[in-house]
Amino acid sequence: MDLSHISLTDAAELLRSRSLSAVELTRHFLNRIETTDPTLNAFITVDAAGALAAAEAADLRLAQGQATPLTGIPLAIKDLFCTQGLRTTCASKMLQHFVPPYESTVTRRLKAAGAVVLGKTNMDEFAMGSSNETSFFGPVRNPWDHDRTPGGSSGGSAAATAAGLCLAAIGTDTGGSIRQPAALTGTTGLKPTYGRVSRYGMIAFASSLDQAGPMTRSVADAATLLQAMAGHDPLDSTSIDAPVPDYQSGLTTSMRGMRIGIPAEYFADGLADSVRRGVEQAMETFRSLGAQCLSLSLPSTAYAIPTYYIIAPAEASSNLARYDGIRFGHRCADPQDLQEMYARSRSEGFGAEVKRRIMLGTYVLSSGYYDAYYRKAQKVRRLIADDFQSAFTQVDLLLTPTTPETAFRIGEKNSDPVQMYLSDIFTINVNLAGLPGLSLPCGFDENNLPVGVQLIGRPLQEATLLAAGHAFQQVTDWHLRRPS
Amino acid sequence: MSQDMSSFAGTDRYEIVVGLEVHAQMRTQSKIFCGCPTRFGAAANTQICPVCAAFPGVLPVLNREVVNMAIKTGLAIHGQVRLLSEFSRKNYFYPDLPAGYQISQYELPIVEHGHLLITPTADLPPKRIGITRIHIEVDAGKSMHEGIQGASWVDLNRTGTPLMEIVSEPDLRSALEAGEYLKKLRAIVRYLGVCDGNMEEGSFRCDANVSVRLRGESRLGTRCELKNLNSIRNVMRAIDYEAVRQIDLIESGERVIQESRLWNADLNSSRSMRGKEDAHDYRYFPEPDLPPLRISAARIESVAASMPELPDAKATRLQTEYQLSEYDAGVLTASQALADYFEAVARYTAELGHPNPKMAANWVIGELGGRLNKDNLEIQQSPISVQQLGKLVAMIQQGVISGKIAKEIFETLFTDGGDPQHIVEQKGLQQVTDSAAIEEAVEQVLATYPEDVAQYRAGKGKVLGFLVGQIMKATQGKANPALVNQLLRAKLDKRL
Numbered sequence: 001m002d003l004s005h006i007s008l009t010d011a012a013e014l015l016r017s018r019s020l021s022a023v024e025l026t027r028h029f030l031n032r033i034e035t036t037d038p039t040l041n042a043f044i045t046v047d048a049a050g051a052l053a054a055a056e057a058a059d060l061r062l063a064q065g066q067a068t069p070l071t072g073i074p075l076a077i078k079d080l081f082c083t084q085g086l087r088t089t090c091a092s093k094m095l096q097h098f099v100p101p102y103e104s105t106v107t108r109r110l111k112a113a114g115a116v117v118l119g120k121t122n123m124d125e126f127a128m129g130s131s132n133e134t135s136f137f138g139p140v141r142n143p144w145d146h147d148r149t150p151g152g153s154s155g156g157s158a159a160a161t162a163a164g165l166c167l168a169a170i171g172t173d174t175g176g177s178i179r180q181p182a183a184l185t186g187t188t189g190l191k192p193t194y195g196r197v198s199r200y201g202m203i204a205f206a207s208s209l210d211q212a213g214p215m216t217r218s219v220a221d222a223a224t225l226l227q228a229m230a231g232h233d234p235l236d237s238t239s240i241d242a243p244v245p246d247y248q249s250g251l252t253t254s255m256r257g258m259r260i261g262i263p264a265e266y267f268a269d270g271l272a273d274s275v276r277r278g279v280e281q282a283m284e285t286f287r288s289l290g291a292q293c294l295s296l297s298l299p300s301t302a303y304a305i306p307t308y309y310i311i312a313p314a315e316a317s318s319n320l321a322r323y324d325g326i327r328f329g330h331r332c333a334d335p336q337d338l339q340e341m342y343a344r345s346r347s348e349g350f351g352a353e354v355k356r357r358i359m360l361g362t363y364v365l366s367s368g369y370y371d372a373y374y375r376k377a378q379k380v381r382r383l384i385a386d387d388f389q390s391a392f393t394q395v396d397l398l399l400t401p402t403t404p405e406t407a408f409r410i411g412e413k414n415s416d417p418v419q420m421y422l423s424d425i426f427t428i429n430v431n432l433a434g435l436p437g438l439s440l441p442c443g444f445d446e447n448n449l450p451v452g453v454q455l456i457g458r459p460l461q462e463a464t465l466l467a468a469g470h471a472f473q474q475v476t477d478w479h480l481r482r483p484s
Numbered sequence: 485m486s487q488d489m490s491s492f493a494g495t496d497r498y499e500i501v502v503g504l505e506v507h508a509q510m511r512t513q514s515k516i517f518c519g520c521p522t523r524f525g526a527a528a529n530t531q532i533c534p535v536c537a538a539f540p541g542v543l544p545v546l547n548r549e550v551v552n553m554a555i556k557t558g559l560a561i562h563g564q565v566r567l568l569s570e571f572s573r574k575n576y577f578y579p580d581l582p583a584g585y586q587i588s589q590y591e592l593p594i595v596e597h598g599h600l601l602i603t604p605t606a607d608l609p610p611k612r613i614g615i616t617r618i619h620i621e622v623d624a625g626k627s628m629h630e631g632i633q634g635a636s637w638v639d640l641n642r643t644g645t646p647l648m649e650i651v652s653e654p655d656l657r658s659a660l661e662a663g664e665y666l667k668k669l670r671a672i673v674r675y676l677g678v679c680d681g682n683m684e685e686g687s688f689r690c691d692a693n694v695s696v697r698l699r700g701e702s703r704l705g706t707r708c709e710l711k712n713l714n715s716i717r718n719v720m721r722a723i724d725y726e727a728v729r730q731i732d733l734i735e736s737g738e739r740v741i742q743e744s745r746l747w748n749a750d751l752n753s754s755r756s757m758r759g760k761e762d763a764h765d766y767r768y769f770p771e772p773d774l775p776p777l778r779i780s781a782a783r784i785e786s787v788a789a790s791m792p793e794l795p796d797a798k799a800t801r802l803q804t805e806y807q808l809s810e811y812d813a814g815v816l817t818a819s820q821a822l823a824d825y826f827e828a829v830a831r832y833t834a835e836l837g838h839p840n841p842k843m844a845a846n847w848v849i850g851e852l853g854g855r856l857n858k859d860n861l862e863i864q865q866s867p868i869s870v871q872q873l874g875k876l877v878a879m880i881q882q883g884v885i886s887g888k889i890a891k892e893i894f895e896t897l898f899t900d901g902g903d904p905q906h907i908v909e910q911k912g913l914q915q916v917t918d919s920a921a922i923e924e925a926v927e928q929v930l931a932t933y934p935e936d937v938a939q940y941r942a943g944k945g946k947v948l949g950f951l952v953g954q955i956m957k958a959t960q961g962k963a964n965p966a967l968v969n970q971l972l973r974a975k976l977d978k979r980l
Contacts, residue, residue: 082541095540102534104541203540207772236543237774315772318573321584322538326638338636342577365575365767374769 003028004164005482008073008221011167015062015072022058022072025167026051026116029074033118033165039146042160044079044137045087046119054116061114069224069248071114076166078157079120080127081107081212082201090203091123091135094329094349104201105233106170106212113228118166121156125351126320127177127205129153130423131413134353139410142185143483144449148407151181151423157215158185162483168216168225172202174209175308176402176427179439182215183402183452186441188469188479189215190222191427193459194434195240197226198233204319206312207238209431218479219440219469223247226462242460250463251470256290258468261395265301266426272405278443278451279401282472285442286399289471294395298387303380304429305421310364310377311432316354317361323349356417385433392458397468400426402439402452430456438465441478450478498696498734500727501704502662503654504719506669507647508679509623509687510553515644516622517544517587522646524685528639536643538582543773546571550646551777553678554594554620555787557648560672560794561615563598565784571620571771576764579638580625588649589619590768594777600672601796602664606811613665614653623647648679654693654704659720659727666690666716667818671795675820683715690719694726696734705730706740710754712747722747722754729754798823806830806841815849822848822863825870832874838881847877851894868897876904884914888961914962919971925958926971940976948972 003011003025014020030048037043051074058072077083080090082100089095107117124134132140132155140155142148143163150159154171158181161169171178173191182189190213197212204210214225227248232241262283267276283293325331325345332348335341350358364373391398403423413420430437435456442453457465473479515522518535535542558565572590598615623645628637650669656662670688673679681688690713695705710726713719725747730740745754793801799813802823808816817823826848830841852873856866876893879885885893885908893907908914929951930937940947948969955968 080541082539088540090540098540100534100539100541102539102542199541200543201541204773235545237545238543238772314769318575318585318767318769321575321577322540322582324577324579324584326579327537327582328539338579362767365769367765367767370767370769 002164004032005217006167007218008069008167008216008224011073012067012069012071015058016067018062022055022062022116023052025072026055026074026118029118029166033160036163036165040141040143040159040163040165041138042122042140042156042163042165043076043119044089044091044122044135044156047086047117050086051116051118054111058114058116068113068228070110070228072116073114073167074116074118075110076118076121076157076160076169077107078123078154078169078171080123080172080203081120081170082203083107083117083120086117086120088120088203089137090126091137092125092350092354093136094323094346095203096136096330098328100201102201105198105235106202106229108201109228109231110170110225115228121154121160121169123156124153124177124353126203126316126354127153127172127174127210128316128353128357130176130180130420131408131410132156132181133410133414134351136351141410142407142449144186145407145447147409148449149184149410151184151403151407153177153181154189154215155181158182158187158189161185161187161215161217164482168214168221170212170225170229171215172205172210172212173427173431173437174205174211174312175431176424178213178215179402179427179430179437179452179454180424182439183441183454184407184450186444186450186452186478186481186483187215187217188219188222188441188473189213189439190226190462190465191430191437192226192230192462193240193436194431195238196436196460196462197229198231198236198239200233200235204315206315207319208315209308209312211431219438219466219473220248220251222438223251223466223470226466230462240460245463247463247466250467252467253471253474254290255286255468255471258286258291258397259395260286260291260293261296261391261398262293263296263298263301263391263398263400265298266400270404270422271401272445274443274445275401275403275405275451278445279399279453282440282442282453283399285472285476286468289475291468293399296391296394298391298429300380300384300387301429303384304432305425307377307380307384307432308424308428309360309421310373311381313357313361314365314374315361317358317365320350320354320358325349353417381432384429388429388433388435388456396458396464398456400454400456402426402454406445406447406449406451426454430454435459436462436465438469440469440472441481442476443478444481450481497698498727498731499699499701500658500723501654501695501697501707502656502658502723503693503707504652504656504662504665505691505693506650506666507623507689508557508650508673508681510550510646510648510678511680512547512549512553512646514547516547516550516620516646517644520644524641526641528637529641531641532643536582536640538584544587544771546774546777547646550620551594551779552787553646553676554618554648555779555784556676556791557650557673557678558595558598558618559784559788559791560676561595561598561600561618561650561669563595563615563618565595565779566592567779567781568592568776569594569779570776571774572768573771574621575767578624578627579636580627580640580643582625582640582643586622586624587771587774588621592776593617593619594779595619600665600668602661602668603814604658604661604664611661613655613661616651616653618648618650621647621649654695659723662692662723663716663720666719668795671818671820675792675794677792686714689714692719692723692726694723694730695740696727696730706742708740708742709744710747711744711757714749718747718749721749721752725753792820802826806845808842808845812845812849815853816845819863825863825866828870829874829877832870833878833881836875836878838878840877840881843881844874844877847873847894851891855894855898867899867901868894872897872901872904879904879908883964884908886961886965912962919967922955922959922963922967922971923975925955925963926968926975929954929958930975937976948976
């Protein structure tokens with residue numbers, strides 16, 4: 001059996017039946033990483049010793065019959081979740097040597113369930129980017145074509161999952177950073193409702209948009225991971241205090257009676273034909289499963305990019321002020337005074353895209369510009385959310401392409417930030433409205449590059465998204481295809 | 485520049501306008517956004533956690549008690565508690581501000597539209613001073629520069645201490661009014677137990693915005709913000725200094741520049757800190773890590789129900805319940821502990837069957853207050869207990885001892901302690917009320933001072949005082965003065 005691409009459920013069954021030990025499974029992936037990752041660069045830090053220790057503990061727990069569905073399951077974690085005692089860099093020179101003194105809620109919950117953390121995955125620096133090229137640790141390569149990016153910012157998690165370097169991975173999504181790389185690597189990525197998963201210990205990019213979620217090779221796997229991640233956290237005041245449903249038992253195969261909205265604005269010019277074909281095919285599949293597809297309009301869609309690129313940088317400019325060289329992170333050598341220490345530590349520690357966003361954010365919050373930019377953007381954000389709310393009075397789900405095109409070449413959009421920003425055009429509004437979104441593989445283009453379709457749900461309706469996605473994956477095999 | 489107001493012929497033509505911003509550290513057990521203790525005096529950076537130090541990924545969780553304390557204060561200053569308020573980030577770089585922003589409240593503060601009544605002069609009715617707002621915010625750490633070569637140190641223990649910023653309207657018209665306002669506000673926060681009100685230690689800090697204008701002018705003059713005012717006295721001195729400085733500028737044809745000025749209490753002067761041109765742009769925006777603060781009417785009601793009696797209400801009650809003067813009631817209620825002490829003494833004298841609240845008030849304010857002041861002690865540290873003072877007052881009221889003897893006993897109690905009754909008995913200080921014994925002393929004195937007796941009889945009534953004094957002296961002050969008077973008059977008149 002090829003352990004690299006088995007499902008979480010199958011792996012858990014092998015572990016429970018003791019036909020495979022957690023240590024063996026962990027070793028398998030550590031070996032895969034050792035041979036494959038020098039090419040892909042999906043990991044920033046591999047924690048072999050920690051992983052094996054966790055695997056041993058998992059085996060003990062399995063032997064005692066106290067296993068959860070995640071006990072002994074090797075995972076890859078995006079390198080912005082603080083892991084106590086394990087370097088957490090945010091793919092930045094600023095945090096190149098940062099070892100957190102505490103654990104994020106997400107990783108604490110996963111570890112408590114018995115999951116094995118293989119290591120920390122590469123990403124765009126501070127999650128700012130859509131191609132993984134802004135990482136201080138170098139770009140990640142798309143397993144489907146090594147000349148292309150896996151998308152970003154959770155590119156390492158996506159590539160590791162697609163290439164079978166882990167059973168599944170955890171990413172974060174501020175404007176599409178789970179869904180866009182999932183689409184570009186043929187994996188399944190879920191961004192939950194804002195507040196469904198705790199942000200405590202997740203290094204902040206844009207606090208009102210950031211949300212953690214699973215990146216997997218199937219919807220069923222995503223359901224298992226979300227089950228362990230979701231729930232109210234007293235340490236995160238923005239986390240939602242609502243019961244967590246049983247996602248696994250909600251996975252059905254029928255779409256009968258389900259109304260799916262198709263927003264016209266997401267099928268306009270600029271959408272690659274290959275993507276359009278894949279998404280239309282997915283629509284047909286959902287119809288064949290009994291769903292009803294309705295055309296509708298989300299008129300505020302066009303304002304997504306400008307609104308996002310005011311709000312997200314504004315929050316980022318403030319969130320990143322703590323990297324001042326005083327308590328942690330990079331400090332420049334021999335500063336002459338405080339001002340120089342700030343200026344040089346930050347100039348040396350941050351990359352170009354991070355600096356660009358700090359400057360953007362500082363500008364839009366400045367006295368005299370606040371009303372014109374930040375306050376107006378917040379109003380537009382409300383309109384965008386209202387669009388979705390009114391759409392959801394007619395339909396249960398929305399279906400859109402995840403990205404306008406398939407994976408692009410490394411370096412292709414580097415020189416034009418706006419071109420880069422446009423690759424998140426279909427995902428950003430979901431963050432602005434705080435809704436759950438799921439990206440599923442739905443085909444391939446002429447270059448054998450994966451295409452993704454996005455399902456968007458009502459707040460806290462992850463179960464509906466997962467049920468639809470699971471039904472889709474029961475009759476399609478796009479998610480089972482692997483890069484050679 | 486002259487510092488003597490009277491040196492300006494035209495000074496009276498100007499009106500001083502003052503608004504005060506008070507930062508009150510709230511006396512919660514734990515910090516505002518994490519579980520660290522708010523203790524002071526611990527070794528540097530030992531009372532901190534990743535939240536205090538703004539480590540990557542941490543999030544704030546609002547302390548409920550902070551909100552309750554702000555509600556309490558809001559109600560006490562007759563303010564409106566907003567059912568919806570929000571936190572904002574105030575962004576600036578400073579080494580003791582670990583996040584690079586202070587979490588504060590900006591557009592929607594928790595309390596608005598309050599006021600206080602102050603009585604700067606006894607002969608004028610109380611004056612209403614508006615309080616624009618109270619908002620909740622977080623204190624920063626401390627930077628240390630002194631005695632360190634080529635570096636500065638940062639102590640984050642104070643980071644995360646909850647603060648209330650209480651902003652007055654520019655309704656104050658003199659240093660005296662500013663002082664009275666601060667005393668009143670400090671008494672209130674102390675009564676509520678929300679702040680210890682200690683200005684010297686920085687738990688109750690005040691910045692003063694001062695401007696001057698010609699009397700009758702409705703527009704406000706350009707203001708300066710005075711900082712580093714660590715006592716009420718310094719606030720008052722700094723305001724006076726600033727008013728003179730501004731009037732001086734205007735009188736000499738110059739303009740007041742809007743700026744922050746640092747008060748130096750040792751030099752009794754201030755210096756410019758920074759001008760408006762290099763003022764910070766704080767880039768306020770709503771704090772995305774904290775949802776808007778929603779307060780239910782029921783919560784406000786429940787906080788209101790837990791409020792203690794406040795200074796004004798207490799003073800009114802003391803006047804009616806104990807027939808005290810407005811002045812005495814005001815002095816006693818300046819501190820809750822003092823008022824409590826007085827009431828306990830008054831009650832104790834009643835329990836002993838010899839109530840005299842007015843006398844109790846005199847002793848608490850006069851003798852005890854003066855003596856504590858001399859030793860720089862607070863009422864809580866009084867070496868004389870309520871029972872000791874109560875017994876002493878009761879013994880005067882009962883006629884066991886005279887006021888004069890009582891003062892002697894008071895001093896013994898203050899320095900050596902003991903039971904007033906035992907001291908009286910041991911030292912034989914009981915008042916002599918035996919008329920035979922007093923009569924004997926009267927006879928003796930009349931015999932010793934025949935000339936004075938003659939003068940009295942010639943119509944010089946004031947000699948009586950001298951004779952009473954001599955009799956008291958002869959009885960070592962123990963004779964009952966009323967009885968002495970009565971017997972002396974009887975004897976003098978009888979012999980006519």
